[in-house]
Amino acid sequence: MMKVERYLILFILVIPVLILRDFTPNNELKYLSIVDEALRDGHFFTFYNQGEIYADKPPLYFWLLMFSKWIWGEYSMFGLSLFSIIPALVSIYVMNKWVEAETGASTRWTASLMLFTSALFIGSGLVLRMDMLMCMFILLALYTFYKRYSGKGRPIDRFLLPFYVFMAIFSKGPVGIVVPLISMIVFLMVKKEIRHFGHYFGWREWGILSGFCIVWFSCIYLEGGSAYLNNLLFHQTINRAIDSFDHKKAFWYYGVTFWYAVAPWSLLYITTLVIAIKKKLLSTDKEKFFLSIIGSTFVVLSIFSAKLDIYMLPVFPFCTYLTILLLPKEKEKWVSFTLYIPIVALTIAPAALFFIERKPGIPDSPFIYIAVALLFMFSLTACWLLYRKQMYKAINCTALGILATLFTGAFALPQVNPYIGLTTAAEKAQDICEQEEIDHYYYYRFRSGENMDVFLHEEPVKITNEDSLLNIYQKGDCMIFLKEKDVMRSQTLQERLKKIHHEKIGNYYLVHPPLPVQYSETSLP
Template sequence: MKGLKYLLVFVCFIPLLIFRDFTPNNELKYLSIADEALRDGHFFAFWNHGAAYADKPPLYLWIVMLGKWLFGTHSMFFLGLFSVIPALVTIRVMDKWTTPYLKNKYRDSAFLALITSGLFVGSAVVLRMDMLMCMFIVLALYTFFKMYSGRAGKYDPVLLPVYIFLAVFTKGPVGILVPILSIPVFLATQHRFRDFGRYLGWRQWGILLALCAVWFGCVYAEGGKSYLNNLLFNQTVNRAVDAFHHKEPVWYYLKTIWYSLAPWILLYVAAIILGIRKHLINTDLKRFFVVIITTTFIALSIFSGKLDIYMLPIFPFIAYLAFLLLPALKGGWLKAAVGLPAVLLVLAFPGYFIVLHYVTLPVEPTWLYPAATFILSAGAAIALYQLYRQQLLRAINSLAVGLLLTVFVGSFALPPLNPYMGFRAMSEKAQSIAHEEGISTYYYYPFRSAENIDAYIGCSLQPLEAEEIAARDGKERFILFVKERDRREKADLQAAIAGHTEYRFGDYSVIVFK
């Protein structure tokens, strides 16, 4: 029975993994990089259309490569497992960690709240390495706490550096930042800083450095000195000090945290603030969670490069700290923190019909749209009723279950929307035309991530400007990918493609030059 709730949540995500297309800007790029690595026989140094790609360590790209090797194509369902399962494992570890301190009913509600927290659930269903890294970070911190509290297993002193390495090997410096900051700061607050070597001593550092040395040696062998320098310095030190991407002000996360943990952020903040005011941060576990949250938040805020998803590793600790404090808290603030988002979500069902009246949807609406919004509103309405009955946990559960069922039902409506989300339909049509017409050349009028369409069509394609398109017209047979916005707004492009057969897919078109 303990595993049933995890199975049911997993089932809610299955349709999303079956029916969704790959997103162009990140997911499709990973597929293209993996294809290039398989063609060239690279496993530690990666390139994206000839340009060095040292942005990410290899572990996740290995998973993408494994999927292609196993199935002969890229499977959304297979790759999605490496986001969904780490999310559930992360929650399972948090649940096990808090079992001695928290009753079942509170842990069940914490589970539902975290798995429906905005960016956490988002990271569980997109193809990125962040959730995998989050899992390894949580495992590392849990292993340390077992060692600290005298409950360590035989292999935990070895597993701690291995988990830290795997976190780094998955995403990079954030993987080591969180444990290496949190552990000594926590020990200092406990007046036990001198014990740091008991947990991360010569043995642990030796294992960590040995694993890193093997990795960096393989990178050097495949990519050379410049690639290794890019990986170690440009993608770490330079991003932290003076980012060349995603540069944001120091207060950036104070703004983004509110929607990153919606709809539960008010509950989390209210519980933690009330707990601090009532001096309830009175156990080692609660203090450790506070240290993890504050040190990571401050460190990532100081770093120059910022993305919302960088905060993912602290979300489990925010959620479970709030629920560790809930049993000792009462009052209207907590009910209001759940009631306000519930009131807003109750409006989803009537709001759908209002929007439908004033806005033309890009695809023909189906019964799944009102069904999904009705479930969302119904879950919120039940939550409000439970709040009226003074049943806070049941209200949380009702709202969370409504959100999960909304994801489940809404996922079945995705296929008609996929042309607006990804390039699969457009690419398959282009391949079909190329086969029928005997065309073997593909081009694109420059738009973001167009070069990664090669992951679908199986061959490279090159950019063409309008004058180059016109120059090739009548002299070469080819297929051109164009963004609709460019086609509407650029007169020279309109002139270059005039008179040729067009097939539109969402915001893009396939133009055939015979």
């Protein structure tokens, strides 16, 4: 098995990002606001965002956020990020364990690096979302099924299989049951053993899964009533699948997003798979199962109305490890060529930094230049290794270069954070309000502004039009948050900002009349 030190290396290389990054306003800050509201109101199975039902997500991830706040005493980015990065590393461990019989330790290290540096996989491991948690439980469910199918299962696996499926549902929702069940059914159909499906997921397994769901739904009904339960089971589940009110995309959506979702390895995955299918190289049950998971998930999720690129996350580990299983069987030059393209692109990419015009106001950091220099050196070395026909070493070098770039560039985050999130602006606003005895917070239209209550400890009031904004400013005793892009879209706001008291923090303007309010100097004409 791959040594634990290598998992530790992967973890260490992302620690600076986990510690130094700010919360993103649109999702992460919203989750924290939802948790605060639940703790304040004593809700643990039903969740609300500013008083509105939020049945989009099951409770497990919110419970973990609550637990982290209890442990750390606050919302620690590092503490909260553990619930994404640890499931990512566990997912890699499960896949390495799965292919242990067919691969050596060095090959599994290459696979680990490929999966960990796939764009959407590492992105999901670094942000505060429940998708990686769901991915981990889906992998555990499928691995448990395969152990039972191959005759290596244990008696407890009859309980663990439905338990993992439930935990996947409890993490994210219906995708948690759709992916494992459809994958198992399709694989058994390929093997012409569909009649044995009940042996792996029979009455006992359905009973265990149903029992967990009944307990969960009962708790929802007791705490939130039939309206919340109906929203969860029908509005958020059936309606999203058939005619989604949100994230509605075309059938071919995942065919487009796949190319960047698993970059820089997408060409390698596709080429390897196409050659294997064309030459009938998929000979083992394990390879056929991996392909069944990829194909069935891709088709079923494409049929659903609601689509997000991150929904395909459980497929990416199988793309990586099926490629690793098939590469020794393929000798075509096309396979190496698919690596030249992304590696050469990564070699050239750092040069673009010197030609792209930097956005005014964004601070310059030496860490960014060190990071791109590292990317250039690692990628150039990988090109040389490819030329020497050392493909696995070239993959390792490229992946480690990406991680070294991420590790080094992360030290520039404290300077960039005001352009990522709202923490700096909110803290500055609080200091100003305390000094000038301002009691009221407002924000102008921008998304998730209401969730600044996480920092401000009170809900800011939304301003919907320019006239209201100007009237509120003239009355005084106010702190108004404006987003830069809203100002840039309005010539009126640009002109007014030249004549009123404000401060610029990252992407936000803090507009506040100084006390005492001198209307002759600061009031609007």
